[in-house]
Amino acid sequence: MFAFTIPVINYFSMPVQDIWCLVHSLMPLCDSAHSACVSRTFLRSWRCHPKLIFTEETLGLKRTEARDFTSRVNQILKNHSDTSVKILEFVFDDCNNVNTCHLNSWLQKAVTPGIEKITLFLPWRYREEYNFPCSILLDGRGNSICYLDLTNCAFHPMVGFDCLRSLTKLRLYGVCITGDELGHLISNCFALEELQVWCCMELICLTIPFWLQRLSCLTVSECNMLRVIESTAPNFTTLDFFGEPVQLVLRESSKVKHLKVGYSYKPNAVSYAITKLPSIAPHLQTLAIYSSSEVYSEASIIIFQCL
Template sequence: MEGSNQLPSSASSQDEKCTLSQGYAIFQGDKTLRYSGPDLPKDIWHHILSLMPLRDAARAACVSRGFLCSWRCRPNLIFTKETLSLEQNRKHRVRKGDKTCAFASRVDHILKNHSGIGVKRLELSICDFCGIKVSSIDRWLQIAITPGIEEIILLLPSNYMEMYNFPLSLLFDGRGSSIQYLDLMYCTLRPTVGLGCLRSMAKLCLSDVCIMDDELVSLLSKSFALEELELRYCSEIICLMIPCLERLKCLTVFECINLQMIKSNAPNITTFSFYGDPIELSLGESSQVKELDMSCSDVPNFICYSITKLPYIVPNLISLTLSSVNEGINTPTVAAKFLHLQRLEICLEADKAMPPEYDYLSLVSFLEASPVLETFILSVYQYDMKHDSVSEEALHMREMPEHKHSNLKNVMILGFCSAKSMVELACHVLKNTTSLKSITLDTVYDCYDVDKIGRCYTTSAREIGECKPLTRQMILEAERGSMAIERYILGKVPSTVELTVRGPCVHCHDIRRAKTRF
């Protein structure tokens, strides 16, 4: 089987004598060995083979007629370059055209020998094969989409977005009534009015899909079981209108560049992720959103916008993550409150450098606006450092004694620098937070450190060399940040508070090899 384009279509004459209860034959040279496996019901054997990877299941079908029957009724059809053994081999380079032909040939062979019965999941990932014919994709879907199917994942190359129209007609006649998950990438979707074939669909993901406002409304209006909706790079959508879907809980909208408004009548959305330019947002008079993740990469001063607008739009937030590029205006003090907010994460990133006059201490306004806040994470990443480092002449630190944070327990500042206002922010937290349990000051913001567990030298889970590369200037600033912590902060940490200080990686951030710029 290894390296062969042909997967089993029939059992050999010797294998025909082997049933599931009789076991299977193993051939070693001229000898034939027989193994009597346990006498199990057919449905259990079918289930065992369904859990095996595609290639292993195909091999098993070569040694037993019973296994062959299971192969022909395999419920999970996952066609990727990995499952079809088309990974790039460094020793044997294969031309793209040959790999495309091999992919199409293997999928054709498998589906021609599949009974079409019992398919639960179909994943067709053609991202790396631009030469697949549209007629072949239609034929494969026609065979695999049968009554009872629950998941359809179709991932096409980018040039198919306007070229391939997903055949919704395949979902009629009861074949779409069992679908729970539909994931499409790089295609066109043109639902018709009154489409009611997806009444069991719980999750819908559309990425780089051509679908217009009214067409999406038509699709959603009949998807009464929908719980998760994810839209990525769908450029035809201008106004996203979400009907009254009572089960919808999670909404993700990512870089839909022409989107101007989101208006939702779904009463129970609790998790909302939005990435793009600021838009008109209406989530209902009493929004139930508890977790919000927002990023506006092309609009400056988004943090300032958020503290003035979001308390009115999403008043019941428990967790809030905000990402801003090129923040230049200090965060204002506002009367509005996030009355239920327990976790706040603010990510500041600058194309070049944060303005030297930017006041990190102004972020205390967010802490003040969140009376029950327990966790605060600040991440700062900048390519250049333009601020003035805190110095002996600047020993006088500003204090804001009127701002007390009685519930704050855990604080992390990633990308801690030597800017005076950054040092003042850390000192303020230590002095005005009576319930504080831990504070982490990391002089490097490592976006690869997703779990915030440390550099590669502090955990066996990561290999050496995986830390984010730093310029020489960044490493020098990290050292200045460490000196500022030691000089101005260390002595102010109460005995009841656990302080963690992290610096550059001793393996990855060697200043002798660091570049001046990337």
């Protein structure tokens, strides 16, 4: 059994095939695939399904061998339209020992012009083993992407990489990428509004240029090699930082109003944050400090309202 909500639309003005495509887009992946066996009409609608979310659950698998996962993904992509995917997600857990050659082939097949969201979640052991293929975003295939979410892989965009012109949110977790490579990536993402960087151990310096006028939120967490965060983005207002203290450089154009910092190992972190951070961010309105190393408490959370 499944349930879904159909939005209010004037269905009388829509072709029948478009109505079936809409209905299929609201169904879970597995149910939509099963319905394709009922009729040719349903099969045509299934081949235009805009959301391809590949997990053990959506494929109806239970801790099975990798070849079952691989064969089902191959079959779905073989029967799918080349131009209809809007949302693409691959989520692998530790039991999915999928060959990276298959993954490259799947991405090449599914990433087409018009795609809006890509999520790739790999186990930690793939972090240095799998290199996300930047080439799949060339020839206009990446310009429609609004949300890119990569976990545990390598990502090495080259100088002049400008294939993500519509990107509004970028999330990198456990990704092998240098500060220069990340700079190359975001420098041409003029629509970027939110950047999240988690456990990216090769980052030493993170620089955000002033022409990213839409960027408002930045999250940086547990990037242990990071030493400097510098921003001149004019509408950058919210920063969440967790890890060891870094040099924070916010130029005059910066309007950071909300700052949340978490220092796990620095003694007297609260005193450091109170005395240093307000002068670095002169427009600060709220300052939240988390510390697990204060002498008077095992864990402290303090929120200040800056007037």
